[in-house]
Amino acid sequence: MMRRVLSVVGGICILTACATVETRLPVPSTSQLDIEAKNQETEAFARYLKMRKRLDNVSAPILAANAELCAKTRADFGIITHTKKTYPKHLRDAAARRLAAGDTHTVLFVRGGSAADTVGIKRGDVLIGDKDKPISATDKSFKNTDSLHIRRGGQDMHMSVKADQICDYAVVLKMSGAVNAYANGRAVIVTTAMMDFAVSDDELALIIGHELAHNTMRHVPKAVWNTVISGLATRTTRPFESEADYVGLYYMARAGYNLDGVEDFWRRLGVQYPKSIVREKTHPVTPQRLLAIRMTVAEVEAKRAADAELVPNYLPGKTPHYAK
Ligand SMILES: [Zn+2]
Structure with a gap:
């Protein structure tokens, strides 16, 4: 029994000779395997991204419409930012490959009709906080609620726009x-x-x-x-x-x-x-x-x-x- 379990799990053979298959199985090349692995990763990443966008789109009106019923509120410009670490480990390579996700927070989504959308914030923009440093959209040190400071292609831009208050x-x-x-x-x-x-x-x-x-x-x-x-x-x-x-x-x-x-x-x-x-x-x-x-x-x-x-x-x- 033990021998059988071991051989199923890792092909480890003890006590007796290794049991092996009898048919000639297809053997894909390393490059074929690499391509397939990348394709699967890309597909999983696209699915994850679609779900995150849906979750944000559905939750945003709830957090906004109930701000006056929430004891704690925060400023929201309608932006989701990301870094490579935002993602589950197995999707980080795909995030870097597909969206250039790195170590600095950059804009991932701009919700349609939001404050950020009205002033033309785009994916890839870097949000700059009160201390002139890149920040996430939900950074607690981010006190400014009536303007956005972003960096795009090395250029700084200041936009006057009012944030919404949400739960x-x-x-x-x-x-x-x-x-x-x-x-x-x-x-x-x-x-x-x-x-x-x-x-x-x-x-x-x-x-x-x-x-x-x-x-x-x-x-x-x-x-x-x-x-x-x-x-x-x-x-x-x-x-x-x-x-x-x-x-x-x-x-x-x-x-x-x-x-x-x-x-x-x-x-x-x-x-x-x-x-x-x-x-x-x-x-x-x-x-x-x-x-x-x-x-x-x-x-x-x-x-x-x-x-x-x-x-x-x-x-x-x-x-x-x-x-x-
Ligand atoms: Zn419950």
């Missing part, structure tokens, strides 16, 4: 075959497999809204605190999941996304991947949950029809965290 949470793409999304208090993380599962942008917006709500409602520290107190996390995270459903639907609606497919999405996810969405095991997609979601959609639509402000209802005596 200060990153939305991150994670390479993973697990259909999953989660919040860690600072960022929303969506896996590549979840990006594939969320076929429409409305579905992706639903996921982002739900996870953003976990962050804004401070569920991560609260869940830790509850664990400390009760010693049993599963008992206390369930209401947080319901709250992320409730508040997340408002976030999504405020950004103009369509709520029609919300119930179907959760049901499909629950049926196919009962353990997706971290902490979801504490609450499968139960009838109770689906009905609560249906009631929330009705609540939001009624407010929309009445031209009322689209903000979650708070319990009597509770001040919204963003108003404190």
